[in-house]
Amino acid sequence: MEEDFRKGEECPHLLDLIPNERDWMVKEVGGGGKGFGVIEEKKLELRLGLPGSEDWPAVMGKQEEHSVESALSLGHYKLCKTSGINPSSVGAKRGFFDTVESKTEVFQQQQQQHPGFLQLQAKGKDLSPKTNGRAEQQSLERKACGSSVAHGSAAAPSRNAAGANNSSQTRTATTPVVGWPPIRSFRRNLASTSKPSLESENGGLETAIKPENGGKGLFVKINMDGIPIGRKVDLKAYDSYEKLPLAVNELFQGLLAAQRDPLAAGNQKNPEEKPAITGLLDGNGEYTLVYEDDEGDKMLVGDVPWDMFVSMAKRLRVLKSSELSASSLLQLGAVTRKRTAAEC
Amino acid sequence: MTYFPEEVVERIFDFLATHRDRNAVSTVCKTWYRVERLSRRSVFVGNCYAVRPERVVARYPRLRSLTVKGKPHFADFNLVPHDWGGFALPWIEAAARGCPGLEELRLKRMIVFDESLELLARSFPNFKVLVLISCEGFSTDGLAAIATYCRVLRELDLQENEMEDRGPQWLSCFPDSCTSLVSLNFACLKGEVNAVSLERLVARCPNLRTLRLNRAVSVDTLSKILARAPHLVDLGTGSFTIDHRAEAYHKLINNFIKCKSLRSLSGFWDATPRCLPAVYPICGNLTGLNLSYAPAIQGADLIKLIRQCSKLQRLWVLDCIGDKGLAVVANTCKELQELRVFPSDVYGEGIAAVTEEGLVAVSSGCPKLISLLYFCHQMTNAALITVAKNCPQFTRFRLCILDPGKPDPVTNQPLDEGFGAIVQSCKDLRRLSLSGHLTDQVFLYIGMYAERLEMLSIAFAGDSDKGMVYVLNGCKNLRKLEIRDSPFGDAALLEDVGKYETMRSLWMSSCDVTLGGCKTLAAKMPRLNVEVINEMDESDELEENPSDLHRVEKMYVYRTVAGPRNDAPDFVWTL
Numbered sequence: 001m002e003e004d005f006r007k008g009e010e011c012p013h014l015l016d017l018i019p020n021e022r023d024w025m026v027k028e029v030g031g032g033g034k035g036f037g038v039i040e041e042k043k044l045e046l047r048l049g050l051p052g053s054e055d056w057p058a059v060m061g062k063q064e065e066h067s068v069e070s071a072l073s074l075g076h077y078k079l080c081k082t083s084g085i086n087p088s089s090v091g092a093k094r095g096f097f098d099t100v101e102s103k104t105e106v107f108q109q110q111q112q113q114h115p116g117f118l119q120l121q122a123k124g125k126d127l128s129p130k131t132n133g134r135a136e137q138q139s140l141e142r143k144a145c146g147s148s149v150a151h152g153s154a155a156a157p158s159r160n161a162a163g164a165n166n167s168s169q170t171r172t173a174t175t176p177v178v179g180w181p182p183i184r185s186f187r188r189n190l191a192s193t194s195k196p197s198l199e200s201e202n203g204g205l206e207t208a209i210k211p212e213n214g215g216k217g218l219f220v221k222i223n224m225d226g227i228p229i230g231r232k233v234d235l236k237a238y239d240s241y242e243k244l245p246l247a248v249n250e251l252f253q254g255l256l257a258a259q260r261d262p263l264a265a266g267n268q269k270n271p272e273e274k275p276a277i278t279g280l281l282d283g284n285g286e287y288t289l290v291y292e293d294d295e296g297d298k299m300l301v302g303d304v305p306w307d308m309f310v311s312m313a314k315r316l317r318v319l320k321s322s323e324l325s326a327s328s329l330l331q332l333g334a335v336t337r338k339r340t341a342a343e344c
Numbered sequence: 345m346t347y348f349p350e351e352v353v354e355r356i357f358d359f360l361a362t363h364r365d366r367n368a369v370s371t372v373c374k375t376w377y378r379v380e381r382l383s384r385r386s387v388f389v390g391n392c393y394a395v396r397p398e399r400v401v402a403r404y405p406r407l408r409s410l411t412v413k414g415k416p417h418f419a420d421f422n423l424v425p426h427d428w429g430g431f432a433l434p435w436i437e438a439a440a441r442g443c444p445g446l447e448e449l450r451l452k453r454m455i456v457f458d459e460s461l462e463l464l465a466r467s468f469p470n471f472k473v474l475v476l477i478s479c480e481g482f483s484t485d486g487l488a489a490i491a492t493y494c495r496v497l498r499e500l501d502l503q504e505n506e507m508e509d510r511g512p513q514w515l516s517c518f519p520d521s522c523t524s525l526v527s528l529n530f531a532c533l534k535g536e537v538n539a540v541s542l543e544r545l546v547a548r549c550p551n552l553r554t555l556r557l558n559r560a561v562s563v564d565t566l567s568k569i570l571a572r573a574p575h576l577v578d579l580g581t582g583s584f585t586i587d588h589r590a591e592a593y594h595k596l597i598n599n600f601i602k603c604k605s606l607r608s609l610s611g612f613w614d615a616t617p618r619c620l621p622a623v624y625p626i627c628g629n630l631t632g633l634n635l636s637y638a639p640a641i642q643g644a645d646l647i648k649l650i651r652q653c654s655k656l657q658r659l660w661v662l663d664c665i666g667d668k669g670l671a672v673v674a675n676t677c678k679e680l681q682e683l684r685v686f687p688s689d690v691y692g693e694g695i696a697a698v699t700e701e702g703l704v705a706v707s708s709g710c711p712k713l714i715s716l717l718y719f720c721h722q723m724t725n726a727a728l729i730t731v732a733k734n735c736p737q738f739t740r741f742r743l744c745i746l747d748p749g750k751p752d753p754v755t756n757q758p759l760d761e762g763f764g765a766i767v768q769s770c771k772d773l774r775r776l777s778l779s780g781h782l783t784d785q786v787f788l789y790i791g792m793y794a795e796r797l798e799m800l801s802i803a804f805a806g807d808s809d810k811g812m813v814y815v816l817n818g819c820k821n822l823r824k825l826e827i828r829d830s831p832f833g834d835a836a837l838l839e840d841v842g843k844y845e846t847m848r849s850l851w852m853s854s855c856d857v858t859l860g861g862c863k864t865l866a867a868k869m870p871r872l873n874v875e876v877i878n879e880m881d882e883s884d885e886l887e888e889n890p891s892d893l894h895r896v897e898k899m900y901v902y903r904t905v906a907g908p909r910n911d912a913p914d915f916v917w918t919l
Contacts, residue, residue: 181744
């Protein structure tokens with residue numbers, strides 16, 4: 001069986017399908033956070049299931065026990081004409097999507113195969129198929145395939161048939177296709193026909209861009225250790241982590257200097273003499289930037305993509321880096337970051 | 345049961361709620377057939393050409409409510425020529441002759457002439473409900489007839505129709521004695537209406553619960569109407585622009601506050617962010633919200649609004665809500681059942697307004713979500729798998745990736761696995777629309793798992809005939825299959841010809857089906873109408889006898905007991 005499946009000639013793409021950069025797996029995903037995060041990290045949990053067990057939700061139930069909320073396995077996949085009687089033959093070290101792809105190849109080119117299940121297990125266990133699986137498989141073959149299909153022609157699938165068959169199946173959206181996207185005509189021109197009719201009143205279009213409107217701004221509070229007065233910063237004004245520390249510096253530089261030397265508070269003559277607040281994100285500075293997310297957890301700024309950060313951050317805080325070691329940030333794995341303990 | 349007098353049997357049949365059940369009992373024996381047909385109050389005809397109107401009326405003389413659908417669904421996207429058919433007149437004529445007690449008529453995708461509406465208005469003294477969805481061919485004159493002659497009209501519901509505007513006087517045709525209106529929706533009307541007539545009409549109809557205005561109605565009129573009808577439950581605003589500094593704005597807010605029963609809002613044409621706060625007072629009660637006509641309301645303002653709508657069950661928005669906005673929806677709208685996200689930037693590549701992230705967020709935050717229409721720029725298998733896991737209760741799942749045939753951008757794979765997960769997980773799925781790069785594999789999954797699937801829409805998908813065959817072989821409850829721009833040909837079409845008699849209809853356009861294949865199908869199955877739609881460019885020569893190998897551009901197949909239709913235009917050949 002294993003050989004069947006692994007025939008190099010029949011499955012020419014098997015080995016090519018695993019891109020090098022993909023982290024395809026073999027980890028038991030426990031406490032990996034929500035599915036969202038897992039997608040980001042591209043963890044795939046693959047499990048080998050037994051042929052004959054049909055109940056995908058039941059299997060999913062088992063998954064929960066292993067706290068695998070983030071599992072991306074697809075459950076039982078009954079494929080006609082695969083040789084996967086021994087699921088392990090699929091090979092434990094195969095990305096889930098890859099395998100199904102390769103099975104498709106096999107599927108098209110082999111006529112007389114039994115259907116098999118395609119749940120792959122990361123752990124590489126060798127599961128021998130139960131004997132009762134076979135009867136089920138055959139009934140499944142009848143059910144799923146239909147006789148005419150199972151013995152159909154061995155026409156090799158043209159993988160890019162989509163492109164070949166129809167000129168309208170281009171991958172770029174440049175040429176407008178009739179009736180695509182499938183929306184009614186009155187929706188097509190909505191953006192261009194709609195205009196606010198209060199132009200005269202404001203001397204211009206009333207759009208959502210005016211800052212006083214607060215239309216597009218996302219202002220969050222930001223406090224700094226040792227400074228009683230907080231500020232607000234507009235996260236939408238920046239598009240990356242580069243500019244945020246500079247903004248923080250601008251907000252607090254003066255206040256910080258005033259705290260340290262009250263006598264110089266009113267002295268605006270030499271702004272250069274105020275020490276800049278640096279190293280907020282790389283752990284090297286006197287201060288570190290953290291944020292509170294929508295669940296109330298304190299997180300280090302810089303871990304997640306900028307856009308996601310903007311959507312999650314509810315307030316910011318500039319902490320003294322020396323405080324970090326004592327804080328609950330440790331529990332979130334902040335220790336994995338390389339930090340030099342800053343002396344205050 | 346034969347020992348029961350017929351009156352009792354009839355009473356028992358009253359408890360049968362669905363058409364299917366009533367249809368089933370009518371086949372049991374002659375007595376039941378007779379009892380059922382004479383007591384049948386409501387009939388649904390899914391394809392107006394499947395049965396002759398006279399036949400329906402003859403069988404059900406005591407009919408009170410009739411629903412008829414005409415053109416195939418792809419007519420919504422301009423794939424069906426306007427004069428293809430679906431005329432309402434034969435139905436209204438037959439009903440006028442045979443069912444004078446008709447009270448309700450609902451038509452979808454049909455051609456309705458003013459003469460038909462006039463005949464309707466004059467023929468049924470008890471006429472109460474007229475619903476026209478995606479119809480065309482009539483004007484405000486037809487509406488005037490309805491307003492004038494239907495003395496006990498309760499509902500006039502016009503949704504997304506193409507109607508000609510011949511002036512505002514139709515609204516004034518409602519006589520002063522008309523006080524019975526419960527629902528009035530003229531949102532799709534393009535022309536003006538007389539504001540005073542409208543206000544008066546609203547004022548004298550104490551039972552009015554649904555009112556959907558058109559874009560021509562000013563916010564001033566809206567304000568007055570709200571003052572007169574604070575008991576409204578479903579409101580469609582007109583043009584929603586107002587100077588927020590003006591006195592009128594505060595009046596509007598106050599009038600909104602008085603509408604304690606308001607549960608559903610729509611309209612919002614030309615709405616700008618500064619006007620939105622007018623509706624904040626009632627947001628907490630809203631179960632339905634449609635902001636899909638307001639492209640000027642962008643993400644942040646949408647978010648502000650939605651944060652206050654914790655009871656929302658139905659939400660229609662534009663994709664400028666963004667993934668962030670959808671995350672807010674996920675956090676706020678725990679009762680959400682239906683979500684529709686429409687594209688706002690159709691022609692440009694645009695900024696990716698919503699992606700798979702938004703959908704995943706909603707799927708994870710809204711446990712009651714069962715119906716989805718989602719236009720996005722990209723989707724991944726991983727996201728679909730997660731969605732499938734989060735929401736196994738989907739009944740309607742329509743995903744449209746704007747770029748046809750686009751694969752998963754992360755893995756560059758087709759989206760077979762993602763959609764496969766959806767059909768496998770969502771056991772109650774009745775309607776599915778696919779998009780993105782898809783191979784035959786997805787159809788294998790659909791055939792295997794989508795047992796309850798009734799309607800499937802396919803575009804730019806598949807590799808070979810096998811794809812279509814998997815679906816035809818597998819989905820035993822399939823009723824409507826519509827396919828465009830996919831490589832399915834005669835072999836797939838003819839694989840199981842009997843299947844089409846179990847379905848309402850099959851549409852195939854820009855596929856690989858040939859004239860010969862269609863002829864073969866028509867020959868084998870006399871109870872199917874096989875229509876080939878040949879729109880010729882003027883530059884084409886009119887082929888007297890096109891070869892059987894000629895590819896058919898558009899084909900529509902449907903089961904019928906009425907035989908080939910006699911109102912088909914020249915370019916429609918019934919084989």
